[in-house]
Amino acid sequence: MPAQRKRPLALIIVPVVVALAAAGWYWKGRGGDEAQKFRTAAVEQGDIRVAISATGNLSALSTVDVGSEVSGKVTEVLVDFNDRVEKGQVIARIDPDTFEAQIEQGNAAIANARASLQTARANLRNAELDYGRKAELVGQKLIARGDLDQALAARDQARAQVASAEAQIRQQTASAQNAHLNLARTVIRSPVNGVVLARSVEPGQTVAASLQAPVLFKIAEDLSQMEIVLAVDESDIGQVKPAQAVSFTVDAFPDRRFKGQVRQVRLSSTNTSNVITYPVVVSVDNSDQTLLPGMTANAEIEVSRRDNVLKVPNAAMRFKPPVDEAAAEQQQGAQRGGGMSDELPKLVATLKLDVNQQAAFDAALAKMRERIAARTAAPPQGSNAPNLFGRGPGGPQSGGNRGAGNASGAMRQRMLERFNQQFGEFRATLRDDQRAQWERAVNELIGARRAPVYVLAEGKPKPVLVRVGASDGSSTEIIGDLKPGDQVIVGVQAAEPAK
Structure with a gap:
């Protein structure tokens, strides 16, 4: 009996132990599968091109509308679309009969005015002789003084009539000249060398130029040089320069890309x-x-280009790992440790300092690093003061309150003033050209945006603070402790479904 009781008990215990072992192995394996896996991309060295997109239409540099200054019926059209014309070439004619008749009428009016002038001059000679005779008789007291006055008035009237006849001749002559001009305008000539883009007149058509000159032809002066007028959005116009x-x-x-160059940024908005x-x-x-002419151009204006720089995918700039205490402490350490104190030696290497200048810089940099180390060791609790060279609490890139962005300009100004105080003795040793280069680079460093990117270190994300430069929409320029080929995290791999 005892042997029979032990046998069923063994049959129950052994399967339970095996099941528990299998469950433990399963959960252990599942837990390993649930560990986070990251997607990475390599840091590359290459070019970044920043461009603005806009559209516009192609047109000739100079397009002339050729019209008619006179009214009448078009008798001839001597050019067609796409014809090349030269300056002064006859391209159309208007019926000249009306203007030829006006010229004949003007000539007759001139002849009539000249005849009137001869009559007036004859009357003037008679009036002058009469006045002379009566002046002698008055001297001899043979006629009254009033007769002499009447003779004087008649002479003056005759002179006025001569002047009027001469003016009439000039008037009729001018009218005849205007008729000659209108006759010449019946012959339409090309004002420039170019190509006929449009023709809006046919033989037999009547044109009326009473209020404005009707456009008969459109001529492009030179199609070997053209222009595009692009419509650029106001948010981008500040980056566009000639x-x-x-x-x-x-x-x-x-399949073909054409090249051009910005010639003008016009001030008139639409x-x-x-x-x-x-x-x-x-x-x-x-x-x-x-x-x-008239083709629609889809253009890109190259507003910035950075050659042979380090760049990472934009996804690496957006990646943020799950926050835990260890990662937060590591990120804070990376932020405090990075910054301008590491970039300044690279900057001054381009200034070609002498021994005294280098010594002044080394002394100022050492003092700055001492202050950073002291601040890192014991950061003030709740302080909102800007961290000058790192990215701790209150820094320009910290995740402070919503008004932090509005204060960034004033904050950077305070940072620049403090920086100039700290490196005042060094700046005093620089030459004018060195000082200008130094101040330009410092302003760029202080105004630059800094952000962490993450690399894998022992299977965990490790932040590396970099200075962010230009971006072309897919890649971003970075400056920091990274080199080509380093793997940066761009995302988290999706978990595979359990089988």
């Missing part, structure tokens, strides 16, 4: 549906005559 490079495509040649844009004129070389 002489910047422009590349663009047109729908007619989608409001379209509450969107403010500014016209930017781009010069384009069209020596091969490939581009045509």
Whole structure:
């Protein structure tokens, strides 16, 4: 009986132990699978190109509208679309009969005015002789004084009639000249050398130029040089400057990129549906005559270019690991340890300092690092004072209150003033050119944005504080303790479903 009782008990215990062991192995394996895995990307060295996109239409540098200054029926049209014309070439004619008749009428009026002048001059000679005779008779007291006065008035009237006849001749002559001009205007000539873009008149058509000159032809002066007027958004216009490079495509040649250059940033704005844009004129070389007026250009204005710099994917700048105490302490240490104190030696290496200047810089840098070390060892609790060279509490890149962004300008100004005090003795030893280079670089360093990127260290994210530069939308320039080939974390791998 005892042997029979032990056998069922053994049959129960052994399967339970095996099941527990299998469950432990399963949960252990599952726990390992649930450990976070990160996606990484390599730090690269290359170029970053920052560009602004805009659209516009191609046009000739100079387009002339050729119209008619006189009214009449068009008798001839001597050019067509795309014809090349030279300055002074006859391109159309208007019926001249009306103006030829006006010239004949003017000539007749001039002849009549000249005849009137001859009559007036004859009357004047008679009046002058009469006045002379009566003046002698008055001297002899043979006639009354009143007769002499009447003769004087008649002479003056005759002189006025001569002047009026002469003025009439000039008036009729001017009228005839105007008729000659109108006759010459019946022949339409090209004012420039160019290509006919548009023709809006046909033989037999009547044009009326009573209020304004009707446009008969549109002539492009030179299609080997063209321009694009781009509409650039107000948020981007501050980055656009003359002489910047422009590349663009047109729908007619989608596989080809054309080059241009910013010639002018115009001050006049355009409001379209509450969107403010500014016209930017781009010069384009069209020596091969490939581009045509009116084509829509999809352009990119290169506002910044950084060659041979370190860059990381933008995802690396957005990645934030789960926050725990150890990671927070590690990140805070990285933020306090990085900053300008590590970048200043690289800056002064470009200034070519002499021995005395180098000694003054080393002394100022040593004092600055002592202050940073003291502040890092015992940071004031609840302090909102700006950390000058790291990114601790209150720094420009800290996650402070919502108003921190509004105070960044004043904060940077205080940082710059304190920095100038700390390096005042060193600045005094610099030459003018060195001082200008130093101040320009310092302003750039203080105004630069800094942020952490994360690398894998023993399977955990380790923050590395870098200075952030230009971004082209996919990659961002960085300056810091990284080198090409280093792996930065860009995200977390999705967990695989349990099988």
